[in-house]
Amino acid sequence: MKIIETVDLKKQYEMGEVFVKALDGVSFHVNEGEFVVILGPSGSGKSTLLNIVGGMDSPTEGDVIFTDEHLSGYNDKQLTNYRRTEVGFVFQFYNLMSNLTAKENVELATEICEDALDIDKILEDVGLADRKDHFPSQMSGGEQQRVAIARAVAKNPKVLLCDEPTGALDFKTGITILELLSKINKTYNKTVVVITHNASIAEMANRVVKMRSGKIIENYINDKPISPERIEW
Numbered sequence: 560m561k562i563i564e565t566v567d568l569k570k571q572y573e574m575g576e577v578f579v580k581a582l583d584g585v586s587f588h589v590n591e592g593e594f595v596v597i598l599g600p601s602g603s604g605k606s607t608l609l610n611i612v613g614g615m616d617s618p619t620e621g622d623v624i625f626t627d628e629h630l631s632g633y634n635d636k637q638l639t640n641y642r643r644t645e646v647g648f649v650f651q652f653y654n655l656m657s658n659l660t661a662k663e664n665v666e667l668a669t670e671i672c673e674d675a676l677d678i679d680k681i682l683e684d685v686g687l688a689d690r691k692d693h694f695p696s697q698m699s700g701g702e703q704q705r706v707a708i709a710r711a712v713a714k715n716p717k718v719l720l721c722d723e724p725t726g727a728l729d730f731k732t733g734i735t736i737l738e739l740l741s742k743i744n745k746t747y748n749k750t751v752v753v754i755t756h757n758a759s760i761a762e763m764a765n766r767v768v769k770m771r772s773g774k775i776i777e778n779y780i781n782d783k784p785i786s787p788e789r790i791e792w
């Protein structure tokens with residue numbers, strides 16, 4: 560079953576006299592439960608696409624359909640609710656509140672949604688059972704990304720949208736984060752979308768969407784996804 564569909568998405572930025580076409584007619588879909596990798600070089604429109612799918616930005620033209628609902632028809636309140644409850648975000652630089660502990664960061668996110676999961680259980684599942692009371696500055700990059708993932712999952716969204724989640728991490732730590740995302744895809748049954756410029760990561764995906772210059776140049780099902788610990792880059 561389709562969970563996300565984009566219909567001819569276009570996004571144009573006006574920079575003085577110049578128009579930048581960040582998205583130039585992007586149509587694709589994601590099925591429920593898939594682990595999708597959107598792959599493309601820097602500047603190809605990946606973040607723009609993810610931000611529009613996540614309701615953080617709106618397209619110049621086109622639409623996003625999320626479980627039969629058209630985001631273009633949402634008013635501000637519906638869009639806020641969509642961002643709060645339906646999608647979870649993971650960013651390259653974690654974006655944690657530095658004055659809150661790991662657990663408090665997760666708690667804060669769940670306060671504004673109805674269907675939150677058990678915070679202690681999630682912190683345990685992401686491997687932070689004994690680091691709950693640490694502040695971001697007391698944690699490594701990999702640990703901070705685990706907090707960010709726990710925070711996104713705790714809201715119990717249908718989809719996790721991850722923008723270069725391993726981009727700031729060394730290779731080994733990056734793999735452990737991909738393992739965690741894979742585990743969350745399988746055990747929590749969450750649809751996961753990861754955007755990256757790293758072609759190796761595509762090998763673990765069920766579906767690979769390749770972008771170049773604001774367009775999709777390839778979209779295929781990967782019949783034999785490998786487990787993250789076998790990825791090398």
Ligand SMILES: Nc1ncnc2c1ncn2[C@@H]1O[C@H](COP(=O)(O)OP(=O)(O)O)[C@@H](O)[C@H]1O
Pocket residue numbers: 572573574579580581599600601602603604605606607608
């Ligand atoms: N807010 C913005 N204003 C102007 N141009 C932008 C803005 N955001 C992105 N762009 C441009 O749109 C294109 C796609 O950017 P982006 O979606 O960030 O690509 P990626 O995530 O693949 O690196 C780039 O040319 C970028 O410079």
Ligand SMILES: [Mg+2]
Pocket residue numbers: 605606607
């Ligand atoms: Mg980007």
